[in-house]
Amino acid sequence: MNYYDKIAKGYNGLYSEEQLNKLSTIKNNIKINKKMKMLDVGCGTGISSGFDCFVVGIDPSLGLLKKDKNAKKLLGVAESLPFKNRSFDYVISITAIHNFNNIKKSIDEIKRVGKVRYVFSVLKKSKKFNTIKNLIEKNFKVEKVIEEGKDTIFFCQNHNLYIYKITTIE
Numbered sequence: 001m002n003y004y005d006k007i008a009k010g011y012n013g014l015y016s017e018e019q020l021n022k023l024s025t026i027k028n029n030i031k032i033n034k035k036m037k038m039l040d041v042g043c044g045t046g047i048s049s050g051f052d053c054f055v056v057g058i059d060p061s062l063g064l065l066k067k068d069k070n071a072k073k074l075l076g077v078a079e080s081l082p083f084k085n086r087s088f089d090y091v092i093s094i095t096a097i098h099n100f101n102n103i104k105k106s107i108d109e110i111k112r113v114g115k116v117r118y119v120f121s122v123l124k125k126s127k128k129f130n131t132i133k134n135l136i137e138k139n140f141k142v143e144k145v146i147e148e149g150k151d152t153i154f155f156c157q158n159h160n161l162y163i164y165k166i167t168t169i170e
């Protein structure tokens with residue numbers, strides 16, 4: 001049983017408030033419509049999946065996934081996302097990326113399954129913070145950075161947005 005399975009029972013009681021504050025900041029800084037498709041990588045109990053569009057969550061902790069009875073969710077890891085290229089309008093990952101075993105591979109996967117927009121909320125106190133920040137900056141165009149509680153939130157676009165637009169227009 002992994003760490004998150006062990007704390008699954010008390011997770012929402014411990015973290016709801018701070019995670020909902022991050023969610024609120026993200027909602028105030030992105031434009032969503034109901035037709036959009038979003039992937040929440042490391043969705044946990046689904047607190048971070050509360051957007052008004054079609055949201056799929058993925059997480060390796062069955063204990064946390066079981067706490068959310070409503071959302072569409074999959075058991076799985078960021079390093080191997082079971083989706084086709086460019087499946088989602090938004091890919092988000094909230095206070096989860098420092099847990100991933102292979103951060104570089106996970107970012108490659110997140111980039112692959114997303115079309116244009118990405119949001120990463122990263123735990124400031126993580127020893128991996130600078131590595132994660134550098135990988136985000138290398139792989140995406142960072143449009144905005146906001147400090148929110150224990151996290152720094154990166155609002156990003158795909159570097160290839162221009163190419164993508166041309167390809168979809170043709």
Ligand SMILES: C[S@@+](CC[C@H](N)C(=O)[O-])C[C@H]1O[C@@H](n2cnc3c(N)ncnc32)[C@H](O)[C@@H]1O
Nearest residue numbers: 004042043044047048061077078094096099100
């Ligand atoms: C602090 S919790 C955040 C959960 C949720 N995003 C939230 O805001 O409440 C970190 C999450 O990362 C997940 N996680 C750990 N390793 C992962 C991996 N390799 N791929 C995807 N998620 C992972 C954990 O199971 C846990 O749900």
